[in-house]
Amino acid sequence: MKRLSSILGGTIAGALLLAGCASGNTNTTDNTPITLTLATFNKFGYSDAMLAQYHTLHPNVTVVQNIAATSQAAQDNMFTKLAAGSGLGDVEAVEVDWMPKLKQYSNLFVDLSTSDTKGRWLDWKSAAATVNGKLIGAGTDIGPEAICYRSDPFVKAGLASDPAGVATLLTGDWNNYYSVGQRFTAAHTGTAWFDSAGATFQGLANQYPNFFEQNDGTVIATTNPDVKATFTSVLNASSTSSAHLQEWSTDWNAGLANGAWATMLCPSWMLGVISGNGPKITDWKIASVFPNGGGNWGGSYLTVPTQGKHTAAAKELALWLTAPQQQIAAFTTTGNYPSQVAAYTDPALTGAMNPYFNNAPIGKIFAERAKAVKVTPYKGVKYAAIMQAVQDGLTRVESKKQTIDASWAQVVSDIKALS
Amino acid sequence: MTTSTLVVKDLTRRGLGLGENLGRWDLKYSPYLFVSPFFILFALVGLFPLLYTAWVALHAWDLLGGQGRWTGFDNFAFILQQRQFWVALRNTLSIFLLSAVPQLIFATAIAAALDTNLRNKTFWRMSVLLPFVVMPVAVTLIFGSMFGERYGLVNRTLADVGLGPIRWHTDPLASHIAIATMVNFRWTGYNALILLAGMQAISRDLYEAATIDGAGSLRRFFRITLPQLRPTIIFVIITATIGGLQIFDEPRLYDQNGLGGEDQQWMTMTIYLYKLGWTQLNFGRAASVAWMLFLVIVAIGLVNLAITRRIATGEGRTA
Numbered sequence: 001m002k003r004l005s006s007i008l009g010g011t012i013a014g015a016l017l018l019a020g021c022a023s024g025n026t027n028t029t030d031n032t033p034i035t036l037t038l039a040t041f042n043k044f045g046y047s048d049a050m051l052a053q054y055h056t057l058h059p060n061v062t063v064v065q066n067i068a069a070t071s072q073a074a075q076d077n078m079f080t081k082l083a084a085g086s087g088l089g090d091v092e093a094v095e096v097d098w099m100p101k102l103k104q105y106s107n108l109f110v111d112l113s114t115s116d117t118k119g120r121w122l123d124w125k126s127a128a129a130t131v132n133g134k135l136i137g138a139g140t141d142i143g144p145e146a147i148c149y150r151s152d153p154f155v156k157a158g159l160a161s162d163p164a165g166v167a168t169l170l171t172g173d174w175n176n177y178y179s180v181g182q183r184f185t186a187a188h189t190g191t192a193w194f195d196s197a198g199a200t201f202q203g204l205a206n207q208y209p210n211f212f213e214q215n216d217g218t219v220i221a222t223t224n225p226d227v228k229a230t231f232t233s234v235l236n237a238s239s240t241s242s243a244h245l246q247e248w249s250t251d252w253n254a255g256l257a258n259g260a261w262a263t264m265l266c267p268s269w270m271l272g273v274i275s276g277n278g279p280k281i282t283d284w285k286i287a288s289v290f291p292n293g294g295g296n297w298g299g300s301y302l303t304v305p306t307q308g309k310h311t312a313a314a315k316e317l318a319l320w321l322t323a324p325q326q327q328i329a330a331f332t333t334t335g336n337y338p339s340q341v342a343a344y345t346d347p348a349l350t351g352a353m354n355p356y357f358n359n360a361p362i363g364k365i366f367a368e369r370a371k372a373v374k375v376t377p378y379k380g381v382k383y384a385a386i387m388q389a390v391q392d393g394l395t396r397v398e399s400k401k402q403t404i405d406a407s408w409a410q411v412v413s414d415i416k417a418l419s
Numbered sequence: 420m421t422t423s424t425l426v427v428k429d430l431t432r433r434g435l436g437l438g439e440n441l442g443r444w445d446l447k448y449s450p451y452l453f454v455s456p457f458f459i460l461f462a463l464v465g466l467f468p469l470l471y472t473a474w475v476a477l478h479a480w481d482l483l484g485g486q487g488r489w490t491g492f493d494n495f496a497f498i499l500q501q502r503q504f505w506v507a508l509r510n511t512l513s514i515f516l517l518s519a520v521p522q523l524i525f526a527t528a529i530a531a532a533l534d535t536n537l538r539n540k541t542f543w544r545m546s547v548l549l550p551f552v553v554m555p556v557a558v559t560l561i562f563g564s565m566f567g568e569r570y571g572l573v574n575r576t577l578a579d580v581g582l583g584p585i586r587w588h589t590d591p592l593a594s595h596i597a598i599a600t601m602v603n604f605r606w607t608g609y610n611a612l613i614l615l616a617g618m619q620a621i622s623r624d625l626y627e628a629a630t631i632d633g634a635g636s637l638r639r640f641f642r643i644t645l646p647q648l649r650p651t652i653i654f655v656i657i658t659a660t661i662g663g664l665q666i667f668d669e670p671r672l673y674d675q676n677g678l679g680g681e682d683q684q685w686m687t688m689t690i691y692l693y694k695l696g697w698t699q700l701n702f703g704r705a706a707s708v709a710w711m712l713f714l715v716i717v718a719i720g721l722v723n724l725a726i727t728r729r730i731a732t733g734e735g736r737t738a
Contacts, residue, residue, distance in 0.1 A: 072676050079697050083482045101700065105483045248675040249588070250563060254570035385699055388678070395681035399589040402682070410682075417501060418699060 031060045034310050036317055038065045039089030041074035043272035044140065044300070045330025046321060054320060061313060070248050071095045071298075075384065081307075082108055088305045090314035091321075094137055096299050098384045099129055106131040110304040110311050112138045112318060120324075124376045125339040129301050137301030138322040141336035143267030144369035145203060145295045148274060148357070150191070152283045153262040157187035163360065167289040174204065174233070177291040181241040184262065192243035192261040197234045197394040199247045203265040204230045205387070206295045206377050212387070213380040219419070221386050222412045231390065231411070235397050235404050244398045253277050265290075267297040268366050271335030275356040286360040294372025299339060337366045344370075382418055389414040469713070476706035482696060487703070494707040504708070506683045507691040508715070510595065514670070514687060515663035517599035518606075523655065525607050527648075530614035531640060544615070547608035558601055559672035566597045566673075588674060591684040598685055601669045606662070610655050617651030618644060653727050660723060664716050665689055688712045 040046065044067075051063040066089060068074040075098050081087040082105070094102060102109070113135040120126075121139040129137030147170055154161040159180070160169050169180055181193035194200055205211050212221040221227050238244070243261040245252040255261065256277035264270070266286060274284055302318040304311055320326060327338035328349050335354065343349050344367060352363035393411035396402045402410070476494050479487035498504050529547055537543055550558070565572045566587040574584040587597045621644065629639050645652075667689040671677045678694055679686020686694070688708065696705030 070675050072678075076677065076693075076697055079482060079700065083697070108483070245569065246675075246681070250567045250571070250675070251569045251588075254567060258570070260569075388676070388698075392681035399586070399681070401589060413502070417503070 033060045033062070034313060035062045035064060036091065036310060036314055037089035038063055038091045038093075038317070038321075039068070039074070039077075040065060040093040041068040041071050041095075043269065043276065043334045043336070044093060045272065045334035045336045046326075047329075047333055050321075050326060050329060054317065057320075058313075058316075061317070063317065071097075072388075078102075082305065086307055088307055090304065090308040090310055091318045092303050092305055093140070094301045094303050096128060096301070097379060097387065099137060099301060100379050100381050100383060102303070103129075103131050103136065104381065106134055106136050108306055109136040110306055110315055111135060112304065112315055114319065117319065119341065120322075121339050122341060125299070128376075128379075137303050138318050139339035140300045140302060140322055140327065141269060141330070142299040142339045142370065143269055143297040144337055144366050144373055145206075145290050145297050146266045146268075146365055146369050147263055147287045147289055147291075148266035148270065148284055149263040149287060150259060150261075150281065150283045151285050151358075153184075153189040153191040153259075156189040156191075157184045159184060163285050163287045166285075166287040170287060170289045170291065172291065174291045178233075178237040178241065181237060181263075185240050189262070191259065193241035193263060194238075195243050195252065195255065195261045195264050196245055196247050197238035197242055197398050198391045199265060200238070200242075201230065201234045201390070201394055202297055203291070203295055204234065206297050207292055207375055208377060209375050210378050212383055213378060215378050217380045217382075219380075219382055219386065219415065221390070221415050227390070228408060231393065231408060232404055235394065238394075238398060242398060246395050246398070257281075259283075265297065267299075268331075268335050268337035268362075268369075269298060271354060271357065271362065272333070275354075282358075284357050286354075286357050286362065286365055288365040288368050290369065290372065294369060294374060296370075296373045296376075331362075335362060335366075337370065385418050386415055389418070472706045472709050475702055476710055478703050480701075480703035480706065482700040482702045484700075490703065494703045495711075498704060498707050498711065503683055503686065503691060504711075507679075507686050507688045507708075510591070510670075510679070510683070510685055511664055511666070511687045511689075511715075513592075513595045514598055514602075514666055514685070515660070517595050518602040518666075519656070519659045519663050521599070522603045522607050522610060522659065523652070525603070526610035526614055526655070527645075527652075529607065529611040530618055531644065533611065533615050534618045534644075544612065547611050549608065550604050551606070551609045553605070555601075555605060555668045556672060558605055559669050562597065562601045562604070563673055588680065589684070591682075594673070594680065594685040598666075598669045598673060602663070602666065606659070610659070613655055614648065614651055617648050621647045653723075657720075657723055660719055661716070664712070664719065667693070688715070 038046065038051075046065060051065060054063055055061060068077060074093065075095070078088065078092060078094070079101075111134045113133075117126075117135065117138070122142070125139040125142060126135060129135060129139065147166070149166055151161040154166065160166055170177055184193050208226060210220065211224065211227060213219055243255055245255045245260065256274060257280070259278065259281045264274075266274075271286075278284070302322055304314045304318055308314050322340070324338060324340040324343040324346065327336070327340055328343050328346055330336050331338055331343075331349060332352050338344070338349065350363045350367065352361070353359045354362045389411055392414070393407045396407045396410070397404055401407075475486075477489065477491060479490050481487060533540070533544055533547070566574075568574060568584060568586055568588050571587065573587070577584060585593050587593050625643050625647070626639055629643060634642065666687055670679060670685045670687050670690055671693070673685060674680065677690075678698070679690045689712070692705050692708040692712065695701050695708060
């Protein structure tokens with residue numbers, strides 16, 4: 001028995017060493033060689049060449065990048081190591097949806113504001129990472145949304161297939177997007193209209209100022225009629241139009257590689273995901289349009305946890321990576337659209353084309369899409385957990401485990417269990 | 420040698436009381452001193468965290484914010500009312516049974532095969548250990564994509580043979596089997612080697628005598644090998660129980676979210692604990708789940724103990 005308990009206890013022991021071991025912040029203005037770790041997820045567009053360039057500028061600093069597969073994995077890793085008080089990267093990437101949770105613990109992060117950073121970002125972007133005047137996250141990108149589509153199935157279905165034609169076709173509200181989907185599905189091209197109910201739901205959720213929570217943090221997800229209506233309408237559309245492949249799953253990645261669906265919501269950072277997963281698909285194009293106006297999905301920040309050994313050097317790195325020049329370079333590599341105001345007038349951005357998407361003028365398209373974003377959704381402490389519960393509910397219906405009503409009932413009880 | 424004894428004698432003569440006491444203490448307490456490292460270590464990394472976890476479980480406790488107000492048994496009451504807790508318990512036991520039972524049977528069979536007169540013995544023995552050397556994360560990633568529902572290797576092969584796809588990531592039982600497969604892949608060879616060591620310790624005289632009496636190889640296996648192997652089997656069962664009930668890596672990496680599936684199909688107790696503590700930052704509830712898991716392991720441990728006793732007395736009778 002002692003063995004059992006010691007093993008069980010040991011597992012918990014590591015976790016219980018709460019922030020007890022705060023490490024000192026050594027200043028590294030001298031030239032001692034140091035290595036900084038940069039922890040990101042998905043595709044941030046920080047290429048090896050860019051990190052090598054930093055090494056040239058700062059010969060004593062070597063940057064190593066660790067990339068997590070999903071934002072969820074990065075999030076779990078971050079909270080585990082914040083609680084342990086050690087183990088995080090010197091610079092840690094954070095997604096906007098879980099930024100609110102971190103803002104409660106702003107003392108664990110270095111203030112990134114300097115005289116240079118004033119007015120560097122869009123106001124709402126830096127406001128979402130500021131606690132009582134302390135800037136804990138340096139904005140990287142935002143996610144203005146367009147529609148990405150594959151032209152071959154569109155041709156097969158007898159629909160317009162050039163970007164301008166598709167943009168006209170999809171101008172309108174979500175019902176219009178679904179009904180074009182019905183027409184597309186009726187043509188039996190062997191390709192689904194969109195990838196999953198979950199991904200599509202993200203597009204809708206980001207168009208409401210208060211979807212899951214009120215500005216004071218009160219959870220309204222279970223009572224807000226918009227949430228249930230959206231849940232139901234997305235699932236009704238998905239019953240005929242979806243490939244039923246849960247976003248980010250192995251099957252979803254394989255689905256991208258095989259061209260299993262014809263359209264998808266396309267925040268700028270999705271471009272790198274599509275081209276990375278589907279190198280053999282040649283007919284992806286981008287239409288500068290989005291159902292019901294505009295929308296922003298995701299976007300990230302770089303933070304510097306105080307537990308790091310070289311916080312001053314890490315801050316310097318984080319601010320360098322989030323400077324307009326580097327974010328424009330990231331945009332041309334993976335499509336992550338900068339959150340830096342100065343970048344928007346730079347010809348390197350406005351004239352950017354993407355060869356994978358049949359030379360789509362992505363600089364121009366996403367500038368338009370960014371202008372179309374009218375709503376800044378409020379995301380509170382529980383946003384990420386509620387979104388996970390709702391996404392689970394959508395997947396349960398898509399995998400035919402439950403009916404819409406049964407699944408919604410379970411979503412409601414899962415959300416109530418979060419309190 | 421002689422000088423040292425002389426010195427000791429000298430010492431005892433001069434400081435009579437102290438020397439005598441030292442000698443007595445030496446005799447009385449040295450054994451405790453020698454075993455103390457284990458107990459000190461156990462108290463530090465076993466007992467203290469265990470009790471501290473109980474303390475955490477009785478409070479509202481934020482992962483990063485720390486201790487909140489005293490809540491008594493509220494956390495336990497909450498956990499026991501959650502559907503997810505009972506699903507987690509079901510999943511844990513199901514995956515445990517699906518992995519432990521076949522694992523033991525296959526490991527015994529492999530060990531028996533290795534125990535025969537093979538050429539290149541060491542080669543074969545090392546080969547069965549190979550899967551154990553592979554990182555669990557790598558195993559899970561490979562198996563995870565093999566068990567993909569639409570594009571996975573397993574379902575495609577099934578389709579080629581004309582069978583319908585199995586919903587590895589949707590159906591609870593199918594997901595448990597997939598996860599148990601990963602566990603078995605890693606641990607069967609390891610257990611086979613332990614059983615093999617046990618088999619080699621069995622006196623060859625017994626086999627010779629049985630062969631002379633005309634017992635076939637199957638009969639020798641069931642009548643000699645298995646009964647003689649009981650203590651080793653018990654050891655393997657106990658370690659498999661501890662590992663099986665705390666299973667985490669495999670279900671955690673089975674899909675992209677690592678939270679046990681959209682309907683908690685493969686969410687085990689440890690995943691539930693992790694979800695409460697690290698995703699919802701509710702450390703108090705996570706600690707109460709840890710205690711519930713501890714109680715489950717204790718219960719199963721007691722069952723093991725009872726079986727061990729019965730087998731031990733059984734051995735006494737046969738010997």
